Amino acid sequence: MFRFTTAGESHGRALVAIVEGMPAGVPISVEAIDRDLERRQWGYGRGGRQRIERDRAQILSGVRHGRTLGSPIALMIENRDWVNWQDVMAVEPRDLPPEDARQLKRPRPGHADLAGGLKFNARDLRDILERASARESAARVACGAIAKQLLIEFGIEIRSHVIQLGGIPSEPLELDWSSIVAIPDDAPLRCGDAGIEKQMVARVDEARREGDTLGGIFEVVARGVVVGLGSHVSWEAKLDGRLAQAVMSIPAVKAVEIGAGVRAAALPGSQVHDEIAYDTEAKRFFHRTNRAGGLEGGITNGEELRVRGYLKPISTLRRPLRSVDIETKEESAAAYERSDTTAVPAAGVIGEAMVALVLAGAMREKFGGDSLVEMKRNFQMYLDQLRDY
Ligand SMILES: Cc1cc2nc3c(=O)[nH]c(=O)nc-3n(C[C@H](O)[C@H](O)[C@H](O)COP(=O)(O)O)c2cc1C
């Protein structure tokens, strides 16, 4: 079974992750993992933390001479900020007077603080914040970068772009693959249009000045995905459902859309469904449009996969909303230490990772094999079957 897990607190020593189920013999480039980690750190509107961190993956197991062994891959990403938080992390809340700022007593609306504090009976809400923080997503991106290196062996590539930020839509919303790839990794907001990006940057500046925050929408596109991943036969096998859960699990994502998604609900069928055609030369079926976003019946249909994540605005506001002190039960402003103003481009990179991990799992299910050679042989036989259909 292909799976991954992460551990680590935001201000702890390090993040760690384990990826299981990779076949043996997949070339692994640590540079490629680090490139994605760096891409996750970029983006206009991020806070002071990203000036401290310089995320790099250290592979601890499962790779030898640059190739997977077929055993679990363990990796670690250090938190450079840890040294600045050692005292805070070490202190026992019960040794502190209630007003000591090192503990979090005023839960932030929109964050996990209050719900998590009540659930885990935590009197210092830092115990909740530390793991709820999207810092954990760095570990997911590293796992996703490993999954991408399996997928590329089968011609699958994955990229993201920003299609709305703080209410400003990108134009056009539907970027084709070559336009998405052409967006430089270090573009401030990765929306693909320099003019609109300027407006978005100004909107972020305005929000920051006002002590407010912004959300937005990213789109992940996977191309080269073979027809037939996922299955219609049972609810948990449906790939649209699996992708939705994976993308929804990204902190602050509150809606997930596949293809025309929400818009399709308001349109007649004639304007939504993608007509089917056949390419006699290539001996393959294709669709004349791709409003389905590459999925029909929970099965990939051979078109580009298009998945969107909708982010709510960041919950930590410099001009805080009203909250209640968990000790005194008195109304007081929510806690603020430092925060991102927006993180939509970063969420897009996390979205790429989550989509890559779901696709890698689906590829492993369908093509199996203990080694990459065996998996490729199975894949090739399936391609022959499709051609003969
Ligand atoms: C890349 C990224 C960075 C984030 N940075 C912050 C931040 O600086 N401050 C904050 O309050 N929330 C931030 N969030 C969002 C919170 O982690 C998230 O809202 C919180 O964990 C509650 O989960 P939920 O919004 O999914 O309900 C960030 C999210 C992402 C994806």
Ligand SMILES: C=C(O[C@@H]1CC(C(=O)O)=C[C@@H](OP(=O)(O)O)[C@H]1O)C(=O)O
């Ligand atoms: C650390 C990261 O994001 C963090 C996510 C986050 C949150 O509440 O989700 C809150 C902030 O943490 P801090 O208070 O330490 O600055 C962000 O910086 C990261 O993405 O690497």
